[in-house]
Structure formats: C-alpha cells, structure tokens
Amino acid sequence: MPEDSMQEDTIQEKQDDSLTTSNIPDTLVDRIDKGISLLLKVILAVGAILEAIQGNWLIAITTTGIVIVAFLPILVGYRFHVRIPPEFELLAVIFVYASLFLGEVHDYYLKYWWWDMLLHAGSGLILGIFGFLLVYVINEHEDLEMHMKPGFVALFAFMFALGMGTLWEITEFTLDQLLGMNSQGGGLVDTMSDLIIDGIGALIISIFGYTYLRTTQIDSFLERWIHHFIVLNRRIFSHGKNIKKIQARKESPRE
Numbered sequence: 001m002p003e004d005s006m007q008e009d010t011i012q013e014k015q016d017d018s019l020t021t022s023n024i025p026d027t028l029v030d031r032i033d034k035g036i037s038l039l040l041k042v043i044l045a046v047g048a049i050l051e052a053i054q055g056n057w058l059i060a061i062t063t064t065g066i067v068i069v070a071f072l073p074i075l076v077g078y079r080f081h082v083r084i085p086p087e088f089e090l091l092a093v094i095f096v097y098a099s100l101f102l103g104e105v106h107d108y109y110l111k112y113w114w115w116d117m118l119l120h121a122g123s124g125l126i127l128g129i130f131g132f133l134l135v136y137v138i139n140e141h142e143d144l145e146m147h148m149k150p151g152f153v154a155l156f157a158f159m160f161a162l163g164m165g166t167l168w169e170i171t172e173f174t175l176d177q178l179l180g181m182n183s184q185g186g187g188l189v190d191t192m193s194d195l196i197i198d199g200i201g202a203l204i205i206s207i208f209g210y211t212y213l214r215t216t217q218i219d220s221f222l223e224r225w226i227h228h229f230i231v232l233n234r235r236i237f238s239h240g241k242n243i244k245k246i247q248a249r250k251e252s253p254r255e
C-alpha cells in the first residue's frame with residue numbers, strides 16, 4: 001500500500017476517533033431533559049419504597065418493574081454503544097411513567113376516559129420515531145447494499161408503528177381470554193379506536209420523516225431530533241451514504 005494512502009487512512013481513523021460521543025458536550029436543553037427524566041425516575045423509586053413500607057407489595061413490585069423499564073433507553077444505548085439523545089430518553093420515560101405508573105398503578109385509565117387515547121397517540125409517535133431511525137441507520141450503513149427511497153423509509157416507519165400497535169392489541173386480547181382480565185373493555189370498538197389513534201400518530205411521524213429526507217431544512221421537532229441523534233452518533237454515520245448531505249443541512253444558512 002502506498003505511504004500516502006496509509007497516512008490518509010491514519011488521519012481518517014483519528015478523525016473517526018474524534019467523533020466519539022464523549023467529545024460532544026450537552027447543551028442546556030439536554031441537561032434540562034436529563035434532569036426531568038431523572039426526577040421522574042426518582043419519583044418512581046420513592047413510590048416503590050413507600051408502597052413497600054406500607055405493605056402494598058404488589059404495587060411495590062410493579063413500580064419497581066416500571067423503574068427498570070424506565071432505565072431501558074440508557075441500557076440499550078450502553079449495550080449497543082449508541083448515545084440516546086436526552087429528548088428521546090425523556091419521551092420514553094414520560095410514556096412509561098404515564099402509561100404504567102399513572103395508568104395502571106393509579107388507575108388513570110379508569111379515572112379519565114381520554115387517558116387511553118392519549119397514550120395510544122403517544123405510542124404511535126414513539127414507535128414511528130423508532131421505526132424511522134431503525135431503517136434510516138440500516139439505509140445509511142456503508143456495508144449494506146441498500147438504497148431505500150424516502151417514501152419507503154417513511155412507509156416502513158408507519159407500518160412498524162402500526163404493526164407494534166396491533167401486536168399490543170393481540171396481547172391484550174390474549175390476556176383477557178387466558179387470565180380473565182378486562183384490557184379491551186370496549187371490545188371491537190375499543191380495539192379499532194386504539195389502532196386508528198396509533199395509525200394517526202405513526203402517520204404524523206412518517207410525514208415528518210419523509211420531509212426530513214426530501215428537504216435540506218430542519219424545521220419540525222422530529223427533524224431536529226433526528227439530526228440530533230445523527231450528530232451524537234457521528235461514529236456510526238461518519239461513512240454513511242448521505243453524511244455530506246447531513247452536514248450540509250447543519251451548515252447551510254437559514255432563509
């Protein structure tokens with residue numbers, strides 16, 4: 001191998017090392033998001049301890065399980081060497097807190113008729129974001145011969161979120177039949193309403209994701225979040241097929 005080529009490779013490796021996530025400082029907004037996320041986790045942990053002291057062991061065990069679920073974004077990021085943006089983590093923790101702790105433990109599903117609708121809309125948004133990022137990372141990987149168009153990426157995100165929502169409804173139906181629970185209290189109407197709401201949330205994310213891939217501006221909240229994820233994980237995207245386009249988005253002046 002020519003000496004110049006070896007030097008170029010060495011320089012490129014050093015540049016890649018400089019793109020590690022530890023070199024990217026948190027912004028004020030990032031610190032606020034992390035603070036809120038930590039506060040919710042502390043509330044969950046304190047709630048579990050208080051329930052145990054009062055002898056409510058079932059609620060204490062359930063809340064402890066919720067605390068563990070709340071830490072999953074951090075564990076997943078550590079396991080796969082991916083830095084999870086604080087806003088993603090906060091969104092996931094809020095969803096877990098609202099759906100499991102408030103919804104199940106404190107019966108918000110029964111107290112407020114709209115609580116289930118709100119959470120299904122949120123799950124559609126979260127799963128849509130996850131589906132979009134999943135296929136986007138695959139599409140950007142230089143070792144994979146895949147060149148998916150923006151329309152397909154958006155469609156995958158929509159179908160992924162809707163598919164996961166359907167799987168959840170199947171799980172609820174199975175629990176009702178086997179354990180005599182009443183997860184689907186409204187029957188067919190409840191199931192279809194949940195799926196429609198899931199679909200609306202997923203559609204919103206798909207449209208934002210498609211717009212992000214088709215334009216050079218970063219205007220919506222989703223587009224900013226996606227861009228933040230890419231910036232925090234430059235090591236993954238440093239050799240991506242569209243990394244120059246991504247960098248151009250960041251450097252191009254706003255009109």
